[in-house]
Amino acid sequence: MNTALPYEKLTLLENYGHSLRAPAYLYQPAQVDEIGDIFRFAKQNGLTVTLRGAGRSYNDAALNGGGIVLDLRPVNRILAWDPATGLLQAEPGVTLQQVWQTVLPDGWWPPVVSGTMFTTLGGCLGMNIHGKNNFRMGTLGEHVMEFAILLPTGATLTCSPKKNGDLFRANIGGMGMLGVFTSITLQMKRVHSGLLQVEAWNVPDIKTHLHELEARQDEADYLVGWMDCTASGQGLGRGQLHQANYLSEGADPDARRTMQVGYQTLPARFFGLLPKSILHHCMAPFMNDLGVRITNTVKYLIGRHKSYRQPHTAFHFLLDYIPDWELAYGRGGLIQYQSFIPKETALEIWTEMLGLSQRRGLPSYLGVTKRHRPDNFLLTHAVDGYSLALDFKVTAGKRARLAAMLQEFDRIALEAGGRFYFAKNSETTPETAVRFLGEETVAKFRSLKKRCDPHNLLESDLYRRVFGDA
Amino acid sequence: MSDTKPLPPRATPLQPRRRAIIVGASIGIGAAMARRLALEGYTLALLARQEEMLRGLCAEINTQFNETRAIAYAHDVTDYDSVPALLQRILSDLGGLDLFIYNAGISLPVGLKKFDFEKDHRTIETNLLGALAWLNPVAAMFQSLRSGQIVGLSSVAGERGRVGNPAYNASKAALSCYLEALRNRLSRYGVNVLTVKPGFVDTAMIKDTKGTFWVIPADQAAKDICRAIRKRRQELYTPARWRWVMFIVRNIPSVIFRRLIF
Structure with a gap:
């Protein structure tokens, strides 16, 4: 006979984009020893368990509707x-x-x-x-x-x-x-300094964008591109690239100070005045097709070739620069669609994707590009090529059209040997997963799953969506 | 209990799915609600004693939408002890819960000059105690989640005690009162409670009842209820004219009311 779980543990959990919510019995073990008890408890009650960290996945990776979610943040020594x-x-x-x-x-x-x-x-x-x-x-x-x-x-x-x-x-x-x-x-x-040497410059179109990512990879320690996905015609795929390099030993005379935690702390106020906690409210009025088009155009036009030194935290943790930035997307939240495309076909594929999104009136409000290399992990998302991560605002009126467009994106990417990332895309189907991972890989993962977790205690909404019932 | 494979698909940001439980779903207003809510995109847990009819309804809905949108659970509402575990299982099967509808109800009239504790007992068990067995854990769940909507199918019959069906009147009066109390407790947590008071609805319940009038099809009642759910209303008379009729009936002095024979 099952014993009902305590209702006060039920919590409505969200994804990072605030675009999906699911209730779960939230358990927060203080130490590793308690985790085994929770597995036994879940098994007795016929429930599944999902592991959750900071809840920074854009999709359903850390959600488990009606099941147990194990928030592991307190296990943090x-x-x-x-x-x-x-x-x-x-x-x-x-x-x-x-x-x-x-x-x-x-x-x-x-x-x-x-x-x-x-x-x-x-x-x-x-x-x-x-x-x-x-x-x-x-x-x-x-x-x-x-x-x-x-x-x-x-x-x-x-x-x-x-x-x-x-x-x-x-x-x-x-x-x-x-x-x-x-x-x-x-x-x-x-590292030999708390600073990075950063260079920023504009790229006028997608061809130059990808070419520069390719050309700089031998000299850069970090490379990332911002893409204005509202620009069309000659300016399609224009944007700004940032390259960062570690400083060599002795290049920072004040290294001891710049490596201190206090030096790296992100400022709490914008221009020394505006508290950053209210910034997302200021962004919200611009989070629409026209507002983003204007903001992106201005950002691109005022972009100049710059070279400067910046603390590690300021360069890396852009998402923390504006607290709760994701709330600016409004009630429906946002989703992120990231495709990893081999270098040979990326130009053609993303030209097609960006054109499609513009023709359908569904431009991405933020595009981010990176250069990647393959790895040997079983469910790898990486390719010898590039990734483009696209943020889309979710509204009730756009949901169906966005879903149809992302299906098209999947088809286009798969034909080019593209791959996807399980922490981001929220609509990946089991068919798409098998196509890019390969049947053999999926079978191998399933067999390891059976070996490690014979009773399928570990399941998330993501796992059920992508790997289905098997 | 019915098997639940395959389970319904979970919501995604671009394919949001609301989830509902209908207790008393095999026929009448419950079945009509199930068809309408499925059309609105809800994923449904349908509960009733009559498993075969329930399975037929689920099959009809799932075939229509070409996916698992309704799951059948055979359940007797007087099996109070089984409710918490069943609710837990449904929450896990559906992946969440947005709407709970208690529609189970029976009417066992006794003759005008007869008294029958056994019938009254059964009426109270199904119409009231079964409701409380479900509403308690559902209310606790929605209170924790700070969201959700509860719908209770009461009746205009709960507004006065009449000569024809005392236990039915009492069960619906108590249910209406309980739902009002729940509303007062839960609205501060963002949970809406809707009390539905239908008049005569063309279901098995009234087929032997004499003197019915303004009878509406079950689907008409379901349509009104679905609209009230969307608008998060607190009380619904269906059809609407019963609100004014019951205003008058509630105010008929006892000296007259006790001489009436309806």
Whole structure:
């Protein structure tokens, strides 16, 4: 006989884009030991469990409607830090903010970071995040020396590239569907300053945009492009590129100071006056087709070739620069569609996608490009090519048309050998997943799932959507 | 309990899905509500004792939309103890809950000169205690989530105690009162409670009843209820003219009312 779960644990959880909500029984274990009890409890009650970190996925990755969500943020101890070797051992709820604040004063920086510092290590590895340096440093998973994992069966395992290698490659990027990271050992990257040398310049069209991403990859440590997706005709795909490089030893005379946490703290006020917490309200009136077109045009026209030094945090964590920026998209929130296209066909594919979105009157309000390299993780999203992440505002009137357009995008991308990222796209179907991952890969993941989680205790709305009932 | 495979698809940002439970869904207003809500895009958990009819209704809806949009759960509302676990299971099967409709109800008239505790007991069990068994956990759930809508099918019959069907009148009066109290408790949490008071609706319940008038088809009542749900109204008379009729009936002095034989 089932015993009903406590209703006061029921919480309406959201995705990062505020475009999807699902109720779940929210459990927040304070330590790793409690996780096993929750698995047993879920099994007794016939419920599934989803792992959640900071909830920074744009889709349904950390949602589990009607099930249990395990919020691992309280499991956030840094277990060991060795400034001599740059090895950090931490629990899954530790955020990138905790990591950089621990390691930077000693002259290290996380090898790969997301656009926000509030993501947790467990979440980052569950999705195998990439940064603006993917072409050079790969994904975060490539810097994991070892991790310990608790399986839903109660067993614990240690995995590294050499030990339990198949589980190592499947659990990183495995959407938290095989087990729970309980301890993660990461190699940090040595830095000699708290500053980066940044260069910014405009690119007039998509061809130049991609050409420059290609040409700069040998000299850049980080590369990222902003794309004005409202520009058409000759200016299609125009935008601004940012390149950043680490400073070499001795290049920053004040390195000791710039590497301090206080120096890196993002300012709380804009121009020293306006509290940033109200900025998203100021952005909201511009979050419509006309407003974005004007803002983008102005941003492009005033863009000049610039070279300057900037703290790591200011360059990397743009999403944190305006607190709650995603609320500016209004009640329907936003979705992000990111496609990873091989370098040979990216120009043609994105020209087609951008043209399609403009013809249908559904322009993306923000486009971001990056250069990528392949990796050997089982559910990898990376290609030897580029990614374009497109933000779309969700409104009741646009939903059906957007859904139809994203299906077209999937078809176009798949024909070009494109891939997708499970932390972002919200409409990926099982057919699309099988097409880009390959049947063999999906079968292998399913077989590992069966081995690690024979009772299918770990399931998220994302997993059910993409891998369905099998 | 019915099998639930395959489960309905979950919502995505571009394909949002509202989810509803209808208790008492196999025939009458419940079945008509199910068809209408499915058309509005709801994913449904349909509950009733009559499993076969329920399965037929689910099959009809799922075939119409070419996806699992309705799931059948065989359930007797007087099996109070099974409710919390069943609610938990439905929440997990649907992936959430936005709307709860309690439509189970029976009418067991006794003769004008007869008294029958057994019939009264059954009436109160289905119409009132079954409702309380569901409304308590559903209210607790919606209160925690700070969202949701509850619909209770009461009746104009709950507005006065009449000679023909005392237990039915009492059960609906108590249900209306309970729903009002729930509304007062839950509105501060963003939860809406709608009390529906139909007049005579063309269902099995009134087929042996004499002296009916203004009888409307079940689908007409369902249409009115769906509109009231969309508008998040608190009270609905269907058809609307019953509001004024009941205003008069409520105000008939007892000295006259007790001499009437309806």
